[in-house]
Amino acid sequence: MTLLTEMKVPDVGDVHDIDVIEVLVKVGDVVEEEQTVAVLETDKASMDLPAIAAGVVKQVHISVGDKVNEGSLVITIEPSSAKVAASDTEEAAIATPEAKVATQVAESAPVATASMASIVDVVVPDVGDVHDIDVIEVLIQVGDVVTTEQTLAVLETDKASMDLPSTHDGVVKEVLVKVGDKVNKGDLIARLEAQVKAEPIAAEPAIVESPVTVAAPVSEPKKSATVAAPVASTSGKLAHASPSVRLFARELGVDISQITQGSGRKGRILKDDVKKFVKQAMASGGATQGGAGIPPIPAVDFSKFGVVEEQKLSKIKRLTGKNLSRVWLNLPLVTYHDEADITEMEAFRKALNSDKSADIKVTGLIFIVKALVAAMQKFPTVNSSLSPDGESLILKQYFNVGIAVDTPNGLVVPVLKDVDKKGIAELTNDLNSLSQKARDGKLLPADMSGGCITISSLGGIGGKAFTPIVNAPEVAILGVTRSEMKPVWNGSEFEPKLMLPLDLTYDHRVIDGAEGARFMATLINYLSDIRRLLL
Incomplete structure (x- = not known):
């Protein structure tokens, strides 16, 4: 006669109310011996339940969300024909009178379903x-x-x-x-x-199936928090992801159907898979061409509106564009705007330059560089970079300041080295030398590396405020625009003051709003009274 094998939860130790987190078979499925049919999970580990026999699933007794214990019925299997034949022979030899009676009753009233x-x-x-x-x-x-x-x-x-x-x-x-x-x-x-x-209909005589109960072996528990499931491809199939992951993808602008591999069980797409997809898209330059699921800007044939001329971007502009796009998509940027009273600083600068014997002319930018480094020494977080894994800060003990320079070929950023160890005259010479090399296109890679923070100054052109983009892996950039005489209330009357607009953009993962505001206040304090740099 045909035997049915009942799989039960085996002895898994002193654990109760085990969660069923996946059921991997349904009625009618053909399973192989040792094939995983369900996954259970305790508060410490997950474990696979392997099939104890090859055959056809006749009934599934559990569903996702159930809680089971040792001995709970999992599935019923009809073993394959070879094993059934052997089992029939053995059962025929030991059949009891009760079993024979049951068989005769079944044969006298056969039914089937359609x-x-x-x-x-x-x-x-x-x-x-x-x-x-x-x-x-x-x-x-x-x-x-x-x-x-x-x-x-x-x-x-x-x-x-x-x-x-x-x-x-x-x-x-x-x-x-x-x-x-x-x-x-x-x-x-x-x-x-x-x-x-449908309703039961008459059928050919059938043999009563006598279930044989066998406890299912359990595979070695797997630590769900530390062992990653093998990556399965979902190519050609609908995205297999939870609602929260779908929402996360939409918030990032990712078309989840473009993710062809999920690292979760049975190819399920996880949040980490979405993040990995975004990073790969940006690393390949796709972020500037509609990557990471961002709809690309549609192509337009401008020639139908009039005469046009196509001009290739310089290599500097192409690389700068990719880097800025990567930063814009990766960093949560915040820009803080304020003004510094530089009336006394400007008077001091003019006094220095009025000396006929002086070999150099000091610019206001050099004072800003010195004040910026003095503020960074009080706020080490500003002089740092985030580690690639985002888990720690790399605090720098040196102070190098990049100066964005406009050239015919595009924007370049030469770096003033060891600002904290040099005086105004030496820094002025360094800046003049680097600026000339930048305009002549003779900057070397070493001249543009090692920066801790960048200054982007539009003071020579104009403007009242702007939002500079951080030069990653730095965490902040200072924007400077044209100074302007303004009436400032001193408590009893208005005084004419030379006010310098400042714009600090920072990576909000590293610098929070309060720290950014305190840093800017310290910088403004130094610029308002340049003598404080001597303290």
């Missing part, structure tokens, strides 16, 4: 007091074969997104929504041709 096709409507369930829910993804089309609990569409309210699962196994006959639609409770989403069981 299945028939039925059209099933899938509708929006009750999701609470929410109306006009947005349809943001439709994951099926007519002709698709779907299984129970497979996501058919994704809906989104102003607070959360939710998957709409299939209620039956079947074939999609009609899809009644599209992306952009708004739906409510009870609205029709799709129609399926599902297989349902």
Whole structure:
């Protein structure tokens, strides 16, 4: 006779109420011996339940979310024919009178079931007091074969997104929504041709199946927090991801269907996979061409509007563009705007330059460089870089300042080295030398490396404020625009003061708002009274 094998949860130690986190088989599946049929999880580890015999799954007794214990029934398997034959021989030899009676009763009243096709409507369930829910993804089309609990569409309210699962196994006959639609409770989403069981009908005599209970072996527990599941490809299939991961991808502008590999179990896409996809897109330069799921700027044939001329970008501008795009997408940037009273500083500078015997002319930029380094010495975080893994800060004990210089070929950033160890005259000579090399196109890589912070000055051109972009891996950049005489209230009257606009952009992962404001206040204090640099 045909034997059914019952798989039960084996002895896993003194553990109770074990969570069922995945059921990997359904009725009718053919399984091999040792094939994982379900995954259980305790508060310390996850474990696979392997099939104890090869055969066909006749019944699944658990579902995701259940809690099981030692001896709980997992699945019932009808073993393959070779093993059935051997089992039949053994059972015939030891059959009891009760078993024979049961067999005779079964033969006297044989029944069987037949299945028939039925059209099933899938509708929006009750999701609470929410109306006009947005349809943001439709994951099926007519002709698709779907299984129970497979996501058919994704809906989104102003607070959360939710998957709409299939209620039956079947074939999609009609899809009644599209992306952009708004739906409510009870609205029709799709129609399926599902297989349902009909009433019992007369059949050929059948043999009563006697279940044989066997405890399932359990594979060695795997530490879910430390052992990564093998990467499985989802190429050619619909994205397999949870609603929270789909929402995370949309927030980053990522088309999740472009992620062809998921590192989760059975190829599920995790947040780390989305982050990795974005990083790869930016590393390949795709960020400037619609990478990371960002829609590219459409191509336009400008020649139809009039005469045009195409001019190749210089290599400097191409590289600068890629670097700035990478920074803009990677760093959460904040810009803080303020003004410094440089009336006394400017008077001091003019006094220095009025000396006929002086070999050099001091610019206001040099004073800003010295004041900036003095402020950085009080705020070490500003003189740092974030480690590649984002887990620690690299604090620098040297003070080098990059100066953005405009050249015919594009923007370059030569670096003034060891600013804290040099005086005004030496720094002025260094700046003049580097600026001339930049204009002549003779800067070497060593001249543009090792910067701790950058100054971008538009003072010679104009403007009142702007938002400079951090020159990563630095964490801050100081923007400077043209100074202007303004009436400033001193408590009793207005005084004419020369005010210098300053714009500090910083990486918010490293510098928070309060620290950025305190740093700028310290810098302004030094610029307002340059004598403080001697303290």
